[in-house]
Amino acid sequence: MVLLACRICCEYETESHSHDLHGCGLVDRGKGARQRGTGMTNRLRTQVLLALSFALLFPGIVEAQGILLLAHGGRGEWNAEVLQVASNVDSDHPVEVAFGMANKRTIERAVARLVERGVNEIVAVPLFISSHSSVMRATEFLLGHRDDAPPQMEAFGRMAAGMMAAGSGSAGSGSDGGFDWTTPIEKPLPISLATALDDHALVAEILLSRASDVSERPGEEVLVLVAHGPGSDEDNRLWLENMRSLVERMRPQTRFSRIEYLTVRDDASEEIQDQATTELRAVVEAGVREGKSVLIVPLLLSYGGIEVGIRERLEGLSYRMANQALLPDKRLSEWVLMQVDER
Known part of the structure; x- marks a missing residue:
């Protein structure tokens, strides 16, 4: 005003x-x-x-603030849950979704749709588990919040071009043949960038809800949080720091025997993946030896494949897994609004 x-x-x-x-x-x-x-x-x-x-x-009308909701994208059901978050928030702020891993084309198109809806500034909200990843750094670069392109930018560009070509039914990149996927977008409006879910208090609340859904006697149960995790060791250290913070938020509100946390690092080398599998199995086996029931709660945005890999790693062991990931849950819509209000 x-x-x-x-x-x-x-x-x-x-x-x-x-x-x-x-x-x-x-x-x-x-x-x-x-x-x-x-x-x-x-x-x-x-x-x-x-x-x-x-x-x-x-x-x-005077000061319209739009939201660019960023999400990796997946199968139809996975995407539908993200679109539901956008729908829930859209009554408060215009929202458009850009699916893809640092996909310049989908980001530009979502920004254009927000401009058409009359916004005069945009907050980009990454609906990612962590701010510490090559995808996040590539997104920061595309939005002009990082000066240097990350080493993975070329790979993300090829992935985005392939995704768009597959979506159009084209064998090649079609009309995007001359498009540069690896340079920052042209911003018609100011675009600020929020952080990912990280160690937010609402994430801790949702994880506790998922654990409670499968819990029977908390004092005789070991809760294990399992995240996908990144490829690099440094990013993984930061992921684990956020997971430790989530556990600290959860502990005062629960009576579980203890809470463990780790990542499976599917995008790392085979050696690191094997090490992560050994660590995960050891945590579950230790709980069983203590006479405890083991609850596995994946720290994932939505179920759609990664949880299947976790089950494969734990084949032959006794445990119970949460019925769903963070989504669907209206608290994530609340989180999006909180991210915008903080900017």
Whole structure:
């Protein structure tokens, strides 16, 4: 509201006495101009009041803030759950979804749709488990929040081109043949970037809900949080730090015997994957030896394949797995709104 009033004020280069209204810098042009300035001041005051009244009545029109919801994308059911989050939030802010792993084309198209809907600024919200990944760094680069392209940018570009070609039924990249997938997008509006889910309190709440759904006697159960995890060791360390923070949020609210956490690192080398599998099985086996029931709660956005790999790693062991991942859950819609409100 104040910004709109300022713009109106600044349209007038008044010739009355010097003062500054919200930084507009109105300049003194001398005594003779002051008489003419009286009428202009009255008109200015009227327009400011009208602008403020309009802003109060129609705040969404005056300062429309749009949300660019970023998600990896998956099968139809996986995507539908993300689209439901967008639908839940859309009544508060215009939302458009860009599926893909740092897919420049889908991001640009989602931004264009937000512009068509009349927004004047955009908050990009990554519906990712962690902010610490090559996908996140590539997304930061595409949105102009990182100066240097990550080493994986070329690979993400090829992946995006292939995805778009497959979607269009084209054998090649079709109409995108000359498109540069590896340079930042052209931003018609300011785009800020939020963080991913990381160690947010709402994530901890949802994980506790998933554990409670399959829990029978918490004091005799070991809860194990299992995340997909990244390829690099440094990113994995940061993932585990966030998971430790989630566990610390959860502990005061539960009576589980203990809570363990680890990543399976499907995108790492075969040696690292094997090591992660050995570690996961050892945690489950230790719980069983203690006479405890083991609950596996995957830290995933949605079920769609990774949980199958976790089951394969645990073949032959005794455990119970949560019935669903973070989605569907209306608390994630709340999280999106909280991310926007913080910016």
